[in-house]
Amino acid sequence: DIVMTQSPDSLAVSLGERATINCKSSQGVLYSYNNKNYLAWYQQKPGQPPKLLMYWASTRESGVPDRFSGSGSGTDFTLTISSLRAEDVAVYYCQQYYSPPFTFGPGTKVDIK
């Protein structure tokens, strides 16, 4: 099974500042035949289902603000919020959909400093 880890567990960032979340997979999630990383990022607020932010590691879902960006390839990935807004307070999860079981990271809680 592919194990997903995230760092940090939580972070507090001032409004307008940058927030960076790291995600690492125990095995590569890059399919060579299409050169795509099968890595997604989700945002979850209390009482709500996960909201898709990024897929293919760096493709922003429709409607997601451009202050969110994803990067990385292979086993190391990053989600960046370039200028934190109050509505970005949430837990963020990475997930590999390369091979079952489609494992998730443990989540990173983002809060306002």
Add this chain to the structure above:
Amino acid sequence: EVHLMESGGDLVQPGGSLRLSCAASGFIFSDYAMNWVRQAPGEGLEWVSAISGDGSNIHYADSVRGRFTISRDNSKNTLYLQMNNLRAEDTAVYYCAKFQGDLMWGQGTLVTVSS
């Protein structure tokens, strides 16, 4: 509009059974593998099971293998999860999700296992 809607969540006693359903619309259901994912109260996301578009290929998490059965009826555009011998630790919101093509999730249905 692409949509997934779960139903069937309930309060059930330990050792009991429950069947969840997920109605899909807005895409060719039989073309895509489907998944169940759960989230226990205050916890992270746990993938539970997956089934291929034609139902021939099935995977389970170790935590549910032998107790849960995933299935689908492509004529009804519906995904199922039969849950038997339920335990307290199965208490969670259960989501159906699609991880092929456009990734998408339903709103979830709550399963509570308690006496």
